[in-house]
Amino acid sequence: MFRSFCAGSALAGALLLGACDAAPETPTSRIAVSQPWSRETAPGQDAGGAFMTITNSGTADDRLIGGSSSVVGEVQVHNVTLTDGVMRMRQLPDGLAIPAGETVTLAPGGYHLMLMRLTQPIERTGPVPLTLEFERAGSIEVTLAVQSAGAEQPGEVGND
Amino acid sequence: MTDPFPEVEDEAPARSAQGLRTLRLFLWAAVALVAGIGLFALYGEKPAAPEQAVDYADSIGGAFELTASDGSIVTEQTLKGTPYAIFFGFTRCPDVCPTTLARLAQLRERMGAEGDKFRIVFVSVDPGYDKPEDIRRYVELFGTPILGLTGSDAQIAQIVSAYHVFYEKVPVEGGDYTIDHTASVFLMDRAGRLQSLIDHHEDADTSLAKLERLVA
Numbered sequence: 001m002f003r004s005f006c007a008g009s010a011l012a013g014a015l016l017l018g019a020c021d022a023a024p025e026t027p028t029s030r031i032a033v034s035q036p037w038s039r040e041t042a043p044g045q046d047a048g049g050a051f052m053t054i055t056n057s058g059t060a061d062d063r064l065i066g067g068s069s070s071v072v073g074e075v076q077v078h079n080v081t082l083t084d085g086v087m088r089m090r091q092l093p094d095g096l097a098i099p100a101g102e103t104v105t106l107a108p109g110g111y112h113l114m115l116m117r118l119t120q121p122i123e124r125t126g127p128v129p130l131t132l133e134f135e136r137a138g139s140i141e142v143t144l145a146v147q148s149a150g151a152e153q154p155g156e157v158g159n160d
Numbered sequence: 161m162t163d164p165f166p167e168v169e170d171e172a173p174a175r176s177a178q179g180l181r182t183l184r185l186f187l188w189a190a191v192a193l194v195a196g197i198g199l200f201a202l203y204g205e206k207p208a209a210p211e212q213a214v215d216y217a218d219s220i221g222g223a224f225e226l227t228a229s230d231g232s233i234v235t236e237q238t239l240k241g242t243p244y245a246i247f248f249g250f251t252r253c254p255d256v257c258p259t260t261l262a263r264l265a266q267l268r269e270r271m272g273a274e275g276d277k278f279r280i281v282f283v284s285v286d287p288g289y290d291k292p293e294d295i296r297r298y299v300e301l302f303g304t305p306i307l308g309l310t311g312s313d314a315q316i317a318q319i320v321s322a323y324h325v326f327y328e329k330v331p332v333e334g335g336d337y338t339i340d341h342t343a344s345v346f347l348m349d350r351a352g353r354l355q356s357l358i359d360h361h362e363d364a365d366t367s368l369a370k371l372e373r374l375v376a
Contacts, residue, residue, distance in 0.1 A: 150260075
């Protein structure tokens with residue numbers, strides 16, 4: 001009812017549009033994380049990557065801005081690009097946008113969370129706890145399933 | 161009477177106009193033909209232009225001296241006689257480096273016995289951090305023999321220049337850094353000459369065919 005009223009006013013191009021923007025419900029971010037995973041690292045290799053699929057089924061855009069873990073000094077959001085045969089990795093200082101109604105995948109060769117200053121190697125035997133920080137949704141705890149060093153897929157291990 | 165050939169005079173401009181039209185058409189056809197030939201020369205023959213590749217190949221590779229994980233010195237002479245796939249990266253690279261080394265390991269496995277006929281060489285472009293011991297532990301992750309090499313800044317600069325590899329240290333927040341670098345794998349023949357490159361985006365079968373040619 002309310003929606004059709006808004007659609008009607010939008011079609012009419014009326015100033016009422018402004019009123020429709022202020023919808024009765026406050027927009028919210030609803031974040032779900034699936035298949036969070038990482039790759040094993042060698043002793044002495046103090047950096048790793050974390051990958052996952054993030055879905056925002058809410059009505060408000062959100063941003064992944066970082067995270068923390070007991071086995072990591074710092075977590076940063078990074079993006080990798082390959083142009084003219086050169087790999088470039090850059091920090092996304094404002095985080096990664098997770099728009100409302102969309103799914104964003106963090107995977108090798110693209111977006112990832114950079115796990116910096118590992119206090120211990122990431123080993124295949126031990127899943128890694130990670131707390132993700134979102135601008136709106138706040139903290140979300142995940143457990144990274146650990147794959148082999150060069151794995152390109154999360155594998156069969158599901159997680160939430 | 162004063163105008164004995166009225167039809168002719170009337171026709172002449174018409175004929176010449178028609179002639180011009182024909183000429184114009186002919187010229188346009190010629191332009192199209194030349195353009196077509198040009199386009200064909202530019203794009204049509206691209207797959208069959210090996211001369212350029214050879215020139216390029218000769219400029220890649222050359223003398224270097226680096227240290228292996230066991231402390232031994234490795235030079236271009238050490239590698240001669242066996243083809244090798246050489247890749248430049250750093251152990252703290254969380255993304256492209258492990259992907260590339262794992263892919264090479266998988267390709268070697270797919271090749272069966274032929275897979276033992278080439279070396280996989282990993283050269284660190286982060287000699288300040290990657291000591292021989294770090295590289296040994298890193299390459300061991302991939303479950304196949306990989307010759308991991310590092311050296312002094314000057315030694316790395318030498319091999320990087322020989323292979324025309326790009327690398328650049330880039331600071332990130334918090335005082336740490338990352339390194340932009342060439343992500344291609346150089347396939348060098350028994351004489352140490354470039355045979356082809358493996359691109360990070362190409363599919364596994366394409367890479368496999370290149371490796372099979374390398375050891376043939």
